[in-house]
Amino acid sequence: MKRQHVSKKDVEHVASLAHIELSDQEKALFTEQFNDILEYFKKIDSVDTNGVEPTYHVLDLSNVSRTDETKPSLSTEEALRNTPKKEKKFFKAPRIV
Amino acid sequence: MLKLHELTARETIKKILSKETTAEEFIQSIFERIHKFDGKVNAYVTLVEGTALKKAKVIDKKISEGKTVGRLAGVPIAIKDAICTQGIPTTCSSRMLENFIPPYNAEVIERINQEDGIIIGKTNMDEFAMGSSTETSYFGPTHNPWDLSTVPGGSSGGSAACISSSEAILSLGTDTGGSIRCPASYCSVVGLKPTYGLVSRYGLIAYANSLEQIGPMTKNVYDSALFLSVIAGHDSKDSTSVNETQKDYTKFVKDTVQGIKIGVPKEFFGEGTNQAVEKQVWNSIHKLEELGASYEETSLPTLEQSLATYYIIAMSEASSNLARFDGIRYGYRVDKDEGDWATVYSQDRKIGFGAEVRRRIILGTYALSTGYYSKYYLKALKIRTLIRNNFEKAFKKFDVIIGPTMPFPPFKIGEKIEDPLALYMSDVDTVSANLAGLPAISIPCGFTDGLPIGMQIMAPVLREDLTLQVAYTFEHNTDFKNQKPSIE
Numbered sequence: 232m233k234r235q236h237v238s239k240k241d242v243e244h245v246a247s248l249a250h251i252e253l254s255d256q257e258k259a260l261f262t263e264q265f266n267d268i269l270e271y272f273k274k275i276d277s278v279d280t281n282g283v284e285p286t287y288h289v290l291d292l293s294n295v296s297r298t299d300e301t302k303p304s305l306s307t308e309e310a311l312r313n314t315p316k317k318e319k320k321f322f323k324a325p326r327i328v
Numbered sequence: 329m330l331k332l333h334e335l336t337a338r339e340t341i342k343k344i345l346s347k348e349t350t351a352e353e354f355i356q357s358i359f360e361r362i363h364k365f366d367g368k369v370n371a372y373v374t375l376v377e378g379t380a381l382k383k384a385k386v387i388d389k390k391i392s393e394g395k396t397v398g399r400l401a402g403v404p405i406a407i408k409d410a411i412c413t414q415g416i417p418t419t420c421s422s423r424m425l426e427n428f429i430p431p432y433n434a435e436v437i438e439r440i441n442q443e444d445g446i447i448i449g450k451t452n453m454d455e456f457a458m459g460s461s462t463e464t465s466y467f468g469p470t471h472n473p474w475d476l477s478t479v480p481g482g483s484s485g486g487s488a489a490c491i492s493s494s495e496a497i498l499s500l501g502t503d504t505g506g507s508i509r510c511p512a513s514y515c516s517v518v519g520l521k522p523t524y525g526l527v528s529r530y531g532l533i534a535y536a537n538s539l540e541q542i543g544p545m546t547k548n549v550y551d552s553a554l555f556l557s558v559i560a561g562h563d564s565k566d567s568t569s570v571n572e573t574q575k576d577y578t579k580f581v582k583d584t585v586q587g588i589k590i591g592v593p594k595e596f597f598g599e600g601t602n603q604a605v606e607k608q609v610w611n612s613i614h615k616l617e618e619l620g621a622s623y624e625e626t627s628l629p630t631l632e633q634s635l636a637t638y639y640i641i642a643m644s645e646a647s648s649n650l651a652r653f654d655g656i657r658y659g660y661r662v663d664k665d666e667g668d669w670a671t672v673y674s675q676d677r678k679i680g681f682g683a684e685v686r687r688r689i690i691l692g693t694y695a696l697s698t699g700y701y702s703k704y705y706l707k708a709l710k711i712r713t714l715i716r717n718n719f720e721k722a723f724k725k726f727d728v729i730i731g732p733t734m735p736f737p738p739f740k741i742g743e744k745i746e747d748p749l750a751l752y753m754s755d756v757d758t759v760s761a762n763l764a765g766l767p768a769i770s771i772p773c774g775f776t777d778g779l780p781i782g783m784q785i786m787a788p789v790l791r792e793d794l795t796l797q798v799a800y801t802f803e804h805n806t807d808f809k810n811q812k813p814s815i816e
Contacts, residue, residue: 242690249647249693250670251686252678265691267749272704274636278711285709286716288538288568289524289765289789295567309431315661324656325672 236269237262332357333494334812337403337551340497344402347391351384351402355446358404362449362495365815370470371480371490373409374417375449380404383446390444398443399558405440406496408487409450410457411542412531413437416447420533421465422455424653424660424680434531435566436500436542436559443558448496451486455682456650457502457535459483460510460754463745464684471741472514473813474779478738481511487545488515493815497547498555502532504540505638506733506758509770512545513733513782516772516811518552518799519545523790524765525570527556528563536645537568539638539762548809549771549800553577556792572790580793581800586620588798589726595631596731596757604776609732612773612783612802616730619801623730628722630715631760637715638759639752640695640708646685647692653680687748716764723788728798732757733770733782761786769795772808 316323412430419425454464462470462485470485472478473493480489484501488511501508503521512519544555561574655661660680695704761768773783787794
C-alpha cells in the first residue's frame with residue numbers, strides 16, 4: 232500500500248493558497264500524482280543534515296546596490312501595452328475589497 | 329559542396345566577410361529550409377523573416393563599404409521563447425503569454441545585436457521551461473529530427489531541433505535542471521550550460537532563478553565557445569551576475585587532453601541507465617584516455633539525492649516566481665468583470681497555465697507552507713550544500729567529471745507524459761550541475777538504433793575552458809559531429 236502523504240482536501244487547500252482553480256477530475260489526478268512524487272521525495276529524509284548550513288544561492292554575493300539616479304524607463308503607453316484590461320492611464324484590476 | 333544551411337557559424341562568418349556570399353543569401357537559404365521542414369519538426373513558435381532580411385541587408389552594406397562588423401556578422405540565430413525580445417512575441421510556449429510582446433530586450437539579445445547576429449525566430453519549449461521533452465508546450469510538441477516520432481528532449485527542444493535540422497546556425501537555450509543539455513543530447517548537438525552567474529539573466533522569464541542559466545546550442549564546440557564569448561560577462565542589471573572580465577573562449581578550443589584527470593562517478597551509471605548509453609559513454613572515456621587523459625572511477629554519494637533535492641527547490645522557486653502571472657499587467661485574463669480578485673486570479677491561472685505548470689506551482693506552494701518548510705525546502709537547501717561540498721572535494725582530485733547526459737535515449741512522444749515522476753527521472757544526471765552552479769556541456773558521442781547519445785563533461789565553477797577543451801578534443805578526433813539526420 233502506498234503511503235498517503237496528501238489527501239484530496241489538502242490538494243484543494245494548497246491549490247487555493249496558490250490561487251489556482253482545479254476541476255474535480257484534476258483534484259483527484261493531482262492527489263494521486265502528488266503522492267507518488269512526495270513518496271519519491273522521501274529520498275532526502277535519510278540524509279544527516281545536522282549542523283549543515285542551507286545554500287540559497289551558489290554565489291557568495293552580498294547585496295548589490297547602485298546609485299539612486301533616474302534612468303530611461305518605459306512610457307505609460309508602453310507599460311500598458313500588454314495589459315488585457317485598462318482604463319485611461321491605469322491597469323484595470325478585479326475588485327479587491 | 330556544403331549547402332549554406334549546413335555550415336557552422338565560424339564558416340558562415342568567414343564566407344560573409346570574404347564576400348563569397350552575402351548575409352541576405354544566408355538568411356534566405358535558412359528560411360527556405362525552415363519553410364520546407366518546420367511543418368514536420370515544429371521547432372519554431374514565431375518567425376521574423378522580414379526583420380531578419382532587413383538586418384542582413386544592413387550588414388551586407390556595412391561589409392561592402394568596408395566598415396567593421398561584429399563577431400557574429402550575418403549568422404542566423406534562433407532564441408528560446410523564454411528570453412524577451414523587444415517587439416517580438418515571447419510566450420514561454422504558454423497560453424498565459426500567448427499575446428505578450430516584450431517592451432525591452434534581454435541582455436543576451438542586446439549583445440547578439442551588438443555583434444551583428446541575426447535573430448530569425450523564437451523556438452518552442454516546454455511551457456515555462458517545465459519539462460524534459462517539449463511536450464508540455466501550448467503550441468504542440470517539437471519532433472526530434474532523428475526520428476520524428478520521438479521527443480527532442482527539453483525544455484529547450486526547439487532550440488536543439490532547429491540546430492540538428494539545419495533550420496538555424498546558432499541558438500540560445502536555458503538550463504534550469506538540464507534543459508540545454510538534455511535536448512542537445514537527444515538531437516546530437518552541442519549544448520553548454522555556463523557557470524551560474526556567467527551569463528546575464530536580465531530579460532529571461534524566471535522559472536527557478538537560483539538554478540537557471542542561458543547558454544549556447546551549436547553544431548560544434550568551436551561555435552559554442554564563440555557564442556559564449558559574446559553572451560558572457562558582467563551585467564549590472566542582473567544582481568546575480570558574476571564579476572568576470574570578458575574572455576575569448578575560442579582560445580580554449582585546443583586539441584589536447586594530455587594530463588587531464590577525469591573522474592567518473594559510479595552514480596551516473598545507476599539503475600535505470602540504458603546499456604547502450606552506458607557502453608557508448610565508456611567507449612568515449614576510453615577514447616579520451618587514448619588521446620592522453622587519465623580516468624578514475626569514483627563515487628559522489630550525494631548524487632543519489634540530487635534529483636529529489638532539485639525538484640523540491642525548483643518547484644518552490646517556481647511557485648514564487650510564477651505568482652506574478654495575475655492577468656493584470658500582462659498575460660491571460662478571463663473575460664469577466666464579475667467576481668473578486670481571488671476568483672478572477674484563480675481562473676486566469678487555471679486556464680492560462682497547463683497541467684505541468686500548475687502541478688509544480690501547487691507542489692512548490694506545499695513545500696514552502698507552514699509545517700512542511702523544514703521537511704522539504706530547508707532540508708533540500710541543506711543537501712544542496714552537501715552536494716556542492718562533494719563536488720568541491722572531487723575537483724581537488726579531478727579536472728573534469730564525465731558521465732552520460734541522459735540515462736536513456738530519446739523516447740516516443742506520448743510515452744511518459746501521463747506519468748510526471750517517470751519524466752522527472754530523465755533529469756537524474758543533469759540536475760546536480762545546476763544545484764552546484766557548475767559549467768557542464770553535452771556533446772554527441774554515439775548512436776543506438778539511429779538515436780543520438782550525449783556525453784556530459786562537468787568542470788569546476790568558471791572553468792568553461794576545461795569543458796570546451798576536453799569536448800573539442802573528443803569532437804576533433806571522432807566523427808559524430810558530421811552525422812546529420814535525414815528529414816529530406
